[in-house]
Amino acid sequence: MTKAPRHCPASLRQLVASLAFLLLLLPALAQQTTEAPSPTQPLPQETGAAGLKEMLLRLQTTARLLQTTAHPDDEDGGMLTLESRGKGVTITLLTLNRGEGGQNKIGSNLFDVLGVVRTLELTAADRYYGVEQRFTRVADFGFSKSAEETFQKWGGHDIALGDMVRVIRTFRPDVLVARFSGTPRDGHGHHQASSILTQEAFRAAADPNRFPEQIMEGMLPWQAKKLYIGNVCPFFAQTCPDKDYTLKLNTGEESPALGMSYIQFAMEGLRHQLSQGAGGWHLPPGPHFTFYRLLDSVLPPTTDKDGHENDFFDGIDTSLPALASRLGKDEKSVPWLRPELEKFSQKVKAAATASGKSQSDAAAPLLEGLAILGDSVGKIERSSLPASEKLDLLTRLRQKQQQCRQAVNLALNISIEAEAANSAGGSPVFATPGHTLAITAKFTNGSPFPLRLTGDSLQTPEDWRRQPERHHQDRVVQPGASVTSNFDLKVPENAGYTRPYWHRDNPETESINLIDNPRYVTLPFPPPSFHVEFSYELNRPGGAARGQRMQNSAATVVMSTVRDDEDHPKRAALAVAPVFSVMLEPGEQVIPVEEGAATSVKVAVTAEVDHAPAGRLRLDLPAGWRAEPAELPVELSQGGQSKDYRFQIFPASLKQGRTQLHAVLAAGGAKYSEGFSVVTREDLNTFYYYQPAVQRVSIVDVKVPKHLRVGYIMGAGDDIPTVLQQIGINLAMIPAEKLAGEDLSQFGTIVLGIRAYDTQKDVAANNKKLLEFVSSGGTLVVQYNAGTSEFNSGHFTPYPAELSRDRVTVEEAPVEILDPADSIFHDPNQITQKDFDGWVQERGLYFMDQWDDHFKPLLACQDPGEAPQKGGLLRAQYGKGTYIYTGYAFFRQLPAGVPGAIRLYVNLLSAGH
Secondary structure (H helix, E strand, O other), rough: EEEEOOOOOOOOOOOOOOHHHHHHHHHHOOOOOOOOOOOOOOOOOOOOHHHHHHHHHHOOOOOOOEEEEEOOOOOOOOHHHHHHHOOOOOEEEEEEEOOOOOOOOOOEEEOHHHHHHHHHHHHHHHHHOOOOOEEEOOOOOOOOOHHHHHHHHHHOHHHHHHHHHHHHHHHHHOOOEEEOOHHHHHHOHHHHHHEEEEEEHHHHOOOOOOOHHHHHHHOOOOOEEEEEEEOOOOOOOOOOOHOOOOOOEEOOEEOOOOEHHHHHHHHHHHHHHHHOOOOOOOOOOOOEEEEEEEEEEEOOOOOOOOOOOOOOOOOOOOOOOOHHHOHHHHHHHOHHHHHHHHHHOOOHHHHHHHHHHHHHHHHHHHHHHHHHHHHHHHHHOOOOOOOHHEEEEEEHHHHHHHHHHHHHHHHOOEEEEEEEEEEEOOOOEEEEOOOEEEEEEEEEOOOOOOOOEEEEEEOOOOOOOOEEEEOOOOOEOOOEEEEEEEEEEEEOOOOOOOOOEOOOOOOOOOOEEEEEEEOOOOOOOOOOOOOEEEEEEEEEOOOOOOOOEEEEEEEEEEEEEEEOOOOOOOEEEEEEEEOOOEEEEOOOEEEEOOOOOOOOEEEEEOOOOOOOOOOEEEEOOEEEEEOOOEEEEOOOOOOOEEEEEEEEEEOOOOOEEEEEEEEEEOOOOOOOOOEEEEOOOOOOEEEEEEEEEEEEEEEEEEOOOOEEEEEEEEOOOOHHHHHHHOOOOOOEEOOHHHHOOOOOHHEEEEOOOOOOOHHHHHHOOOOOEEEEHHHHEEEEEEEOOHHHHHHHHOOOOOOOOEEEOEOOOOOOOEEEEEOOOOOHHHOOOOOOOHHOOOOOOOOOEEEEEEEEOEEEOOOEEOOOOOEEOOOOEEEEEEEOEEEEEEEOHHHHHOOOHHHHHHHHHHHHHHHHO
């Protein structure tokens, strides 16, 4: 899925999702879906006549809506799609965090790399909803049981609130819609916090005394007209008491333009969120309702006698001419505005009528309307209107200009392709500092009219010097014909790389992202750096536009070809990357005190350009440590070529603690000390994750059994096996699909990776064989599973036990050892209370809440204010062997190098031996 280092997260799905929703999904799970469109191309519904019809709908309204949620997959996709694609509303979805702290249901990566994956997944879903995406800087630190804990982790309200206010002041929505209620019924503390913050932001965004630094940046206060909250009725409920809601929307309404209902189309988008387990989600046709309650408003009453409304925008005139009415008495200073807006609206209606006869006939009235908008925008900029009113007008009219240009290009069936190539030929993967690329762009006129190209340009970052253009302007492009333009792109030596604009120094403990480039704050990613733009004129004979040249432009992103982790070529926006990528692998190393006389380190170096300069690679080590060899020569002649370089490391002394190793490559007069990963998937766009060339080393005082052979069966994916091998465990991976034929008697202990029963059908199918292994004298360690009903109905445990969703989210929660005399706390490592210090993110999840007397609970812990939970570590004697179930979050602790968790885990492996 992603050519990425170890870290990568997934956010938690809504715990409050009702059983009714799950039952609703079951009949449709077997439905087949159509092949997903390319992530770099518009959806079919956004092209041709269908795309033009939708854009004309958008041009007829100024309605703006902002929905707020906590994590990716929280959004009300059905509502967003209905409002955006069904009614033409301009929508922004503001998601507080990127899901960095949740579970990854398709891989082993956790934390910030999965934050990048989850962002790509959400923006893929957004394409279907028809919305823009924004984020705040707070991170998902894992499941939280209360808003209070959430705000404590996020440093109070103001960090997330400030970013929310920034989005409101920039986007200037008419309506705010919180997905959640802000009460305990929302379940996850992040859910509660997202609504609480939205309710604060509704008024705070209009207060110039709140976040005044934003006002100094040029943003102005903005008061949205109405505020709604959600989760007032169970999600996907078909009925709701009248008193509980203000607005009821049928997202199951069929859309002829989409070929399905709005919520079904939204589900097509949501299914891209595979790390959430959404790949198999479907909905059958039929009515589906979503409910919201009006909580605050600055308008006169808009509800009927029953307290209900028909639309979010009841009481708000969202027509174009109504923008003049919003000025109140100030409309007198721009008496021309209302007539101009009415003329523009008439042109849009004329285009809609014309498009019914011929798609291309809509172009002329739209171009005339575009000229009207351009004139109006210029007059408003020069007017004496108050700054806030001027900003709001310009925000909305500039958006209409953009939409109108898109509509013209759709009407004329204009297409542009732009491709990067090396100046010496061949396809580059990246633009690298100091090198020159050749950009070729093709403009195709798909209309029945000749078009005259009046200009073309390559758009690059502001501080880049433009190169001479190798083409001719003022060319006529006949119907159905194409022309090309060529550009030379010289990449400056100091060019910034294409990378996330945020980071955390320690993703395992920090809950706030640091912003590296404030220019992009709240955006999903920095936008693509390279665009090609063509300007053209239409001189259509006859009709209202006779003899009149009307101008428009069209732009596209410059593309290149990257390769995914299976070496498949993939189209992606041209990105800027360093000449070399340097990565220490793995990113974490655990060295046992007893065995740690020497260890090995691998440094992966990749050249991203042909004829990269030769260099020397070395390690920066802690004082007294040494490496053999001291340095290694690096010579990589081809772009994309990678090579691993190995060093033997000799620590000065080994005492439990933490330190770091750094890799540095000196080449061509520059130093390279970080690496990056291409994060992509067949159904997703592409972005990049950077990390310093650092290996974090945990020196752990752990005794390891010498003669124990362990078999590990991977589930959803985790990095526990890597750590076990680092500390000297004799470990072999057992592919789940080979379990049926595997001789298990060669192992003393078998471990099931996280969510093994959820994700590996062969594990469930061969559960009897696993229990027979235990009965014959083996030890089976079963780690947590998330599918509680499936696990319980499968009766996988040797004696009756019930898996629950119970968890302990506070990583510092006190842990009680229930039977200090049990051998698990003594062999081969002595376990004390200190071994529960320094845990990260959480204690555990999916504990048992009922069990047969054959099971013995070994630990107890609880979140503040709750009763002790004893179902996180259970041990049972079964036949001659030992069965262990653990919900404690070892999959987080071992890769983080937590000493006590490593010692306890080794003891679990040794149990019964």
